[in-house]
Amino acid sequence: MNEDEEVIPEEDLPPFELPANSKRTTFILKEKIADMIKYGKPVVAQFPRRERQTANEIRQSMLTMYRLAIIIEKKYYKKTTVQELDVELDVLRHFVRLAQDKDYYGPNVAPPLSFKKYTVWSAKLDEIGRIIGGYMKTVK
Numbered sequence: 001m002n003e004d005e006e007v008i009p010e011e012d013l014p015p016f017e018l019p020a021n022s023k024r025t026t027f028i029l030k031e032k033i034a035d036m037i038k039y040g041k042p043v044v045a046q047f048p049r050r051e052r053q054t055a056n057e058i059r060q061s062m063l064t065m066y067r068l069a070i071i072i073e074k075k076y077y078k079k080t081t082v083q084e085l086d087v088e089l090d091v092l093r094h095f096v097r098l099a100q101d102k103d104y105y106g107p108n109v110a111p112p113l114s115f116k117k118y119t120v121w122s123a124k125l126d127e128i129g130r131i132i133g134g135y136m137k138t139v140k
Contacts, residue, residue, distance in 0.1 A: 030069040
């Protein structure tokens with residue numbers, strides 16, 4: 001490192017940005033999944049008791065996605081693990097969609113997930129899906 005280069009402490013940086021002279025890089029897929037979990041976990045915690053099984057499935061799916069992202073980050077041969085992550089993303093999408101479906105719960109029962117929360121959550125899932133799709137192209 002030259003004396004001319006300014007070193008910025010990591011705690012002073014905005015999220016996900018490191019200085020150009022930094023040797024460490026972040027795995028953006030893992031970070032996006034972590035952000036999705038940070039959003040989804042409190043939302044799922046507000047599900048009513050009658051939807052405990054759906055909430056547990058959503059929690060488990062989010063944690064499985066995070067686990068697979070960690071494996072992808074550390075593994076040399078990643079093709080099958082990326083495919084597993086893509087499948088788990090699809091499973092999570094279906095459970096989130098089911099949690100906001102008014103037809104599934106009937107006219108007298110409100111779905112546990114509001115449409116606004118569903119919209120925000122599905123946008124996060126779509127972004128993760130685009131990252132996975134790009135990653136699948138590079139791994140092939």
